[in-house]
Amino acid sequence: MSWIRGPIIAVLACLVALTGCSGGSDPEPGNGAGLPSGEQTLQQSAAAMRALRSIAFTIATEGQPNIAVRGGDVKLLRSGDAQGSLQIQQAGLTVETDFVLVGDTVYYKGLTGAGYQKAPRSQIVALYDPSAVLDPERGLAKLLTVARSPKTEAREKVGGKDAYKVRATVPRETAAALIPGLTTDLTGHVWVSAADHRLLKMRGVVPPAGGGQEGAVVLTFTEFDSAYTFKPPV
Structure with missing residues (x-):
């Protein structure tokens, strides 16, 4: 169970960590080119994300970040239930697994390909609570408000949508409560929709080990606020 539990935690930690690279505290006048301030952009994004009931995201990596997950496609409800697939690096090899987290049980496909196995949800929650991700007081919306020195750098397209690219740093002490073992501040970029202020993309630097x-x-x-229904696999 440890081989799958760790990667699921890593996925959720990535989500929180990268979002944490995007909040605002210091006003940033004079962006130029008609760009809004980083603080304003991220305050609006926090408000837009605070009411979300579900979210979907894909994961990709660049270089050799010190994480087990190399890719994935995840759908998540505010309750903490989730479903998706992960590409996991293990002993120099990359393998793919599917998982479904419903109620008190996580279902996952082992390396043997012999179908789904199951384990108690408590084994994950004891290390990381997935319901924190969309919790307004602990997850995305919260961390969008705490990062330092946000700066809007450009207006770019993400998936065909206009977005503001914002660079910022989240303090380690803020993110560490949700990311076990974090030892440094996190710096990165987020892209916030110019139309509805939702997060469209995040890129965060992962320190080497x-x-x-x-x-x-x-x-x-x-996807935002889709009516997902997750069921235990047959």
Whole structure:
């Protein structure tokens, strides 16, 4: 169970960590080119994300970030129920697994390909509570308000939508409560929809372990408030 539990936690940690690279505290006048301030942009995004009941995102990596997850496609409800697939690096190999987290049970496909196995949800919640991600007081909306020195750098397209690109840093002490083992501040970019202020994309730098090269994790959001229904796999 530990081989799948760790990657699921890593996915949720990535989500929180990258969102944390996007809040605002110091006013940023004079962006130029008609761009809104980073503080204003991220305050609006926090408000837009605070009411979400569900979210979907894809995961991709650049370089060699110090995480087990190399890719994935995840759908998540505010309750903490989730469903998706993950590409996991294990012993130098990348394998794919499907999982469904419903109620008190997580269902996952093992490396043997022999169908789904199951384990208690408590084994995940004891290390990381997925319901925190969309909790207005603990997750995305909360962390969008606490990062330092936000700066709107550009207006770009993400998935065909106009978005503001904002760079900022989230303090370690803020993110550490949701990301076990975090030892440094997190710096990165987020892209916020110019139309409705929702997060469209995040890119966060992941510090190296043991002197290795740093990498990055990119999350792209494609669905908001969809009426997901997750059921235990047959």
